[in-house]
Amino acid sequence: MDLSHGGPRDGPPGGLLGEQIQPPSHHFSPEQRALLYEDALYTVLHRLGHPEPNHVTEASELLRYLQEAFHVEPEEHQQTLQRVRELEKPIFCLKATVKQAKGILGKDVSGFSDPYCLLGIEQGVGVPGGSPGSRHRQKAVVRHTIPEEETHRTQVITQTLNPVWDETFILEFEDITNASFHLDMWDLDTVESVRQKLGELTDLHGLRRIFKEARKDKGQDDFLGNVVLRLQDLRCREDQWYPLEPRTETYPDRGQCHLQFQLIHKR
Incomplete structure (x- = not known):
């Protein structure tokens, strides 16, 4: 179920005049209308997402609009509202789609990478610094601080600097005020012989990469960048390109990742 903050102020509930509000379809039975009304109230009470500009944000205004839209008498409205308030809270979820990335670092001898993402x-813990839209440099945390059963992984896209995944994940959370979304992007390290790597050499940078690979542990994946976002700063729906943040000053420009978000809930 969508958990948006409400509708635009230039439409209902701006006037809140009964004759301007169309009641739900008469094709519904009284029982169906009552259930639909409860669902609508439940959604308002448990809505999430940073409000859009010029949208209604007050729960009381949204509830009043629903009462008029459904033509519910005040006493019945209060009884239904109290009953809905006593229901169990929903399971809050972030529907996250990892669309694609562009301009990522090439970590392999070939000048490309084999990228995949870990997210959770x-x-x-909120993102330090606090201001919406600000950039925060953090060490990769998904592997070390988020439980393995709550960590999701995309497929590996081989030999590219512009991977396309288009994979969707449902991430559950409890409290939006102190939860943050983390995505780490890694280059999969495959064990190859020196002879194989020399055969892939295209320039002097590739030779430097061979020496660097020789110094690190076999099978150790390379960090490509991360995206860290406070959930409370997200609107109900987001569709943006986010910069991949570095852990150090080395290679500060690491490309961008296209992510889509939707705040939903399950009952």
Whole structure:
């Protein structure tokens, strides 16, 4: 179920005049209309997402609009509202789609990478710094601080600097005020012989990469960048390109990742 903050102020509930509000379809039975009304109230009470500019944000205004839209008497409205408030809270979820990336670092001898993403939600810790839209440099945390059963992984896209995944994941969370979304992008390190790597050499940079690979542990993946976002700063729906942040000053420009988000819930 969509958990948006409400509708635009230039439409309902701006006037809140009964004659301007069309009631739900008469094709519904009284029982169906009652269930639909409860669902609508439940959604308003548990809505999430940073409000859009010029949208209604007050729960009382949204509830009043629903009462008029459904033509519910005040006493019945209060009884239904109280009953809905006593229901169990929903399971809050972030529907995250990893669309693609562009301009990522080439970590292999060939000048390309074999990128994949690890993503999850860290509970109990907000992103330091706090201001929406600000950039935060953090060490990769998905592997080390988010439980393995709550970590999701995309497929590996081989030999590219512009990978396309288009994979969707459902991430559950408890409290939006102190939860943050984390995505780490890595280059899969495959064990190859020196002879194989020399055969892939295209320039002097490739030779430097061979020496660097020789110094690190076999099978150790290379960090490509990350995206860290506070959930409370997200609107109900987001569709943006986010810069991949480095862990150090080396290679600060690491490309961008296209992500889509939707705040939903399950009952």
